[in-house]
Amino acid sequence: MTRLSSDDFRALVTAMASAVADNAERLTELDRAIGDGDHGANMQRGFDAVAADLDTLAAKPLPEALKAAGMKLVMTVGGASGPLVGTFFMTLGKELPEEFDRAGFTEAFSKAVAAVAARGKSHQGQKTLLDVLFPMQAALEDGKSVGEIATIAGQAAEATIPILATRGRASFLGERSIGHMDPGAASVALLASVAASMLEQQP
Amino acid sequence: MTRLSSDDFRALVTAMASAVADNAERLTELDRAIGDGDHGANMQRGFDAVAADLDTLAAKPLPEALKAAGMKLVMTVGGASGPLVGTFFMTLGKELPEEFDRAGFTEAFSKAVAAVAARGKSHQGQKTLLDVLFPMQAALEDGKSVGEIATIAGQAAEATIPILATRGRASFLGERSIGHMDPGAASVALLASVAASMLEQQP
Amino acid sequence: MKKLMNGADTILSESLAGFTQAHADIVTLDGSGKFVRRRELRPGKVALVSGGGSGHEPLHAGFVGIGMLDAACPGQVFTSPTPDQMVEAAQAVDTGAGVLFIVKNYEGDVMNFDMAAEMMADMTGAQVQQLITNDDIAVEDSLFTTGRRGVAGTLVVEKIVGAAAEQGMDLAGLKALGERVNRACRSFGVALSSCTVPAAGKPTFDIGEGEMEFGVGIHGEPGRRRAPLATADAIAAEMCEGIVKDLGQVAGRNALLFVNGFGGTPLMELYLMHHSARRLFEGHGVQIARSLTGSYVTALDMAGCSITLALLDDDLLALWDAPVRTAALRWGV
Amino acid sequence: MKKLMNGADTILSESLAGFTQAHADIVTLDGSGKFVRRRELRPGKVALVSGGGSGHEPLHAGFVGIGMLDAACPGQVFTSPTPDQMVEAAQAVDTGAGVLFIVKNYEGDVMNFDMAAEMMADMTGAQVQQLITNDDIAVEDSLFTTGRRGVAGTLVVEKIVGAAAEQGMDLAGLKALGERVNRACRSFGVALSSCTVPAAGKPTFDIGEGEMEFGVGIHGEPGRRRAPLATADAIAAEMCEGIVKDLGQVAGRNALLFVNGFGGTPLMELYLMHHSARRLFEGHGVQIARSLTGSYVTALDMAGCSITLALLDDDLLALWDAPVRTAALRWGV
Numbered sequence A, B: 001m002t003r004l005s006s007d008d009f010r011a012l013v014t015a016m017a018s019a020v021a022d023n024a025e026r027l028t029e030l031d032r033a034i035g036d037g038d039h040g041a042n043m044q045r046g047f048d049a050v051a052a053d054l055d056t057l058a059a060k061p062l063p064e065a066l067k068a069a070g071m072k073l074v075m076t077v078g079g080a081s082g083p084l085v086g087t088f089f090m091t092l093g094k095e096l097p098e099e100f101d102r103a104g105f106t107e108a109f110s111k112a113v114a115a116v117a118a119r120g121k122s123h124q125g126q127k128t129l130l131d132v133l134f135p136m137q138a139a140l141e142d143g144k145s146v147g148e149i150a151t152i153a154g155q156a157a158e159a160t161i162p163i164l165a166t167r168g169r170a171s172f173l174g175e176r177s178i179g180h181m182d183p184g185a186a187s188v189a190l191l192a193s194v195a196a197s198m199l200e201q202q203p
Numbered sequence C, D: 001m002k003k004l005m006n007g008a009d010t011i012l013s014e015s016l017a018g019f020t021q022a023h024a025d026i027v028t029l030d031g032s033g034k035f036v037r038r039r040e041l042r043p044g045k046v047a048l049v050s051g052g053g054s055g056h057e058p059l060h061a062g063f064v065g066i067g068m069l070d071a072a073c074p075g076q077v078f079t080s081p082t083p084d085q086m087v088e089a090a091q092a093v094d095t096g097a098g099v100l101f102i103v104k105n106y107e108g109d110v111m112n113f114d115m116a117a118e119m120m121a122d123m124t125g126a127q128v129q130q131l132i133t134n135d136d137i138a139v140e141d142s143l144f145t146t147g148r149r150g151v152a153g154t155l156v157v158e159k160i161v162g163a164a165a166e167q168g169m170d171l172a173g174l175k176a177l178g179e180r181v182n183r184a185c186r187s188f189g190v191a192l193s194s195c196t197v198p199a200a201g202k203p204t205f206d207i208g209e210g211e212m213e214f215g216v217g218i219h220g221e222p223g224r225r226r227a228p229l230a231t232a233d234a235i236a237a238e239m240c241e242g243i244v245k246d247l248g249q250v251a252g253r254n255a256l257l258f259v260n261g262f263g264g265t266p267l268m269e270l271y272l273m274h275h276s277a278r279r280l281f282e283g284h285g286v287q288i289a290r291s292l293t294g295s296y297v298t299a300l301d302m303a304g305c306s307i308t309l310a311l312l313d314d315d316l317l318a319l320w321d322a323p324v325r326t327a328a329l330r331w332g333v
């Protein structure tokens, strides 16, 4: 059984927020190529807001903290990524018991991914962040290690490059969307790698 | 006694129109520096219109032809140069007898210059085309040759460079008008040199 | 980047403050800056709420007022607003007859308005309906994709639905009317320059001196293709032919011709495009019964324009003509 | 140069054609394209005729209509129109009560309108008066020079004089009124980019990424000085302080604050400037009683804006508020 302590949660959120800030320019650059050039700024605004609220959040039990963080993201990120990333954390919080094993986490994660797909009316293969979330889910189900999952997430983000977008702003470009990494996919891979390096350090 | 034949008039107008066309870009460039970048286009529009009307104009006696050419310039050039250059030719036509000697021409020229100054409510030393017209008038009065007058006109145009403009668009620039040749002055010097080379070829 | 601003983080709030000061007779800004609302509501009227990313000014706040919207929610530049904005706006302007959200078809906007509608239903049981605009034919339509963007036609929908709401039409009727107007509108855009998002500080796309982006939207996103810059007539021809083809039967129909500037293109060029487009549409037998020319649905400082043709029957023309009093559109009152 | 046009030699005529087609309910274009006139004249009303170089759209043709101008004469781009245009326009719209020429203070405009007035007097004995606007404080004034330029304040003069003409004021009264309004107006402009004259094909001046032209007019002429690009607040402060200083006593006065875009600057920035300027003027005790924000007196595609403050007493405010129905300004009718 795992139990993420309030300190772990703090550390995780802080690390995610600083990774997003450090990568905001790169994410925006990706969005400039096939979107509208705001993805980095959107994500940074959201994670900064969550980090600013950390004292309140960390005082809650983990599921509640995740739900509140997700709601905060919804209320601050805006754009397409706001409802999607927000829904992911809200659902994860809703589905995760306070104490959970790998199977419990995997189940909650799967439900969160399904909620994102439902919110986006989208599925795998459309050049969106789902193209990283689904492979992560499969890797979880396959029993892959935390480090392996992060690697898979990074590869999945790379694998969005040749895809023709049919969802999100990039879909407006038709054929011209081919040859660029999806910014939302890059964000999710980034968050996965942050989470992995945190959890790997755990005893 | 001189009498400008209808063919001479034709040749003169044609030469002026093509000189203006050839120099339009240079004149506009001068106007871009301290004006609004249209002087070449304005003059070209006017002289093209006069040239297009040449058959009608050349059929008239010289004074009438000059008046009509001036009126045509007024109706087509626009801007500040239209009323000024137009007034010059209109007045010259009004004041010039059909047959004239140097004194008669000098008198008509002086009246035309005075009419321009009245129209512009301006005088010498303000960085305008008057800074070429007045020296030309003085040279005429001094009995200078046609070629000398053209040279003086050219020098007078050059001499507008250090002047601080107090009339015309360049006056809006204050100190920044210093260091640039006045476009209207350049136009008048150009017309003077065309007239000189025509008249010098006369027997 | 050259903009009249104090900083990328305050440009939006300062601009909104100026907007509401300048039009204090028509609108007010909610205390937290979350939405712009009509100063005086009309009890019993269905409330119309729109919104979207900022940078498209005067859309949408410039269309708040008598005969058009009741509230507009401005997001960050080119970023859809968040659900709390729509919820608070809807609560502020709902006088009991229900709320219609008018949403441009971008997934960000659609999802955020969806969440807001769900929250409204959960929290207050208020009647909320959504109307999606998607008039941009530069994007291929399909059930399995995001579909077409909502662009300048949104103004036409907001004007006509706004007039009907003012006249007392109910929520279901307004949604159906809006869908009908949206189906009657087709738009196509071309850009001669990129725009520059304040936070990004540099142009969204690079474009050469002799090039244009054909089939652009209103976010500085690249268009369907890059093409050599052509004459206005050639550009208008390709835009108008596309619109006519997509509309199908147009001969003998009355229409509104709306030439919309993207922010960096002056009126001289827009009227020239009007001239060109009118001739082309008239060649197809369209009767240009109404005209609108100006920069109404913009993309910051982008140069270029869109052409919208809206086929309007007599009922819709009458609603177009009905009085409107907003910051950006005003007639009859 | 990137413009939506077919050629530099036809841009003006095609744009004018589009303008008059788009606003056929308000204006007509004279057959030879020499002037735009109000579709329906009001017999017995003094005729107001303005004009100037093109490239400032919607000025002046966009202000032809009920409550404003009776005719506008468009010159070539940035080149004043020719006397035949004013003469023919005046003859077409004079219904016997005389004609007032409203002329921005540029020597080209002044001389061409002068010649037209002389011709009118010679030919027809018609009553013609002239009203010169010169609101631009960026230029030092002097009796011995060209003096100040007429810029955005011209709109305010045309609106207020137009309203009084509609109400039946006579020619002498209108001229005096116009001079009073002109004296109450002060403007100052700043450019972030040059404009490009179609016939020239390249920008009138070169300007670096971090620079602005301070004290520009509306022809892409260089300003009083080149300065490093500053924040909106700093720019507005220098503009507004100059205006207040020039106006003298402003505390406790009612005013119209007019933030005017030059063609390439979007509304978001103009409203931000409104916000900044309003605070500065209010700091001097000015009561901002009316606002106008938009691109009304432009310089082709130039980026930047001017700020105009017009001190208006109750009479002038009432005339500002009076109904107007033109292509570009419309309220109350």
Ligand SMILES: Nc1ncnc2c1ncn2[C@@H]1O[C@H](COP(=O)(O)OP(=O)(O)O)[C@@H](O)[C@H]1O
Pocket: A031, A035, A036, A038, A039, A040, A042, A043, A078, A079, A080, A081, A082, A084, A119, A120, A121, A122, A127, A128, A129, A130, A167, A168, A169, A182, A183, A184, A185, C078, C079, C080, C107, C108, C109
């Ligand atoms: N329908 C959708 N389903 C899943 N992901 C989506 C969908 N639409 C957009 N996205 C994701 O959102 C990302 C864009 O986010 P962002 O740039 O913040 O918002 P916006 O597109 O509104 O500017 C895309 O890269 C993509 O991964």
Ligand SMILES: Nc1ncnc2c1ncn2[C@@H]1O[C@H](COP(=O)(O)OP(=O)(O)O)[C@@H](O)[C@H]1O
Pocket: B031, B035, B036, B038, B039, B040, B042, B043, B078, B079, B080, B081, B082, B084, B119, B120, B121, B122, B127, B128, B129, B130, B167, B168, B169, B182, B183, B184, B185, D078, D079, D080, D107, D108, D109
């Ligand atoms: N008041 C004046 N008196 C004499 N010449 C003038 C006056 N005003 C302008 N000019 C001349 O006109 C020239 C500019 O002509 P042009 O560029 O065609 O007109 P505009 O200034 O209206 O654009 C100036 O270079 C100057 O020589």
Ligand SMILES: [Mg+2]
Pocket: A031, A035, A036, A037, A038, A039, A079, A169
């Ligand atoms: Mg984006």
Ligand SMILES: [Mg+2]
Pocket: B031, B035, B036, B037, B038, B039, B079
């Ligand atoms: Mg000039």
Ligand SMILES: [Mg+2]
Pocket: A036, A038, A079, A080, C053, C077, C078, C079, C080, C108
């Ligand atoms: Mg966005």
Ligand SMILES: [Mg+2]
Pocket: B036, B038, B079, B080, D053, D077, D078, D079, D080, D108
């Ligand atoms: Mg000029």
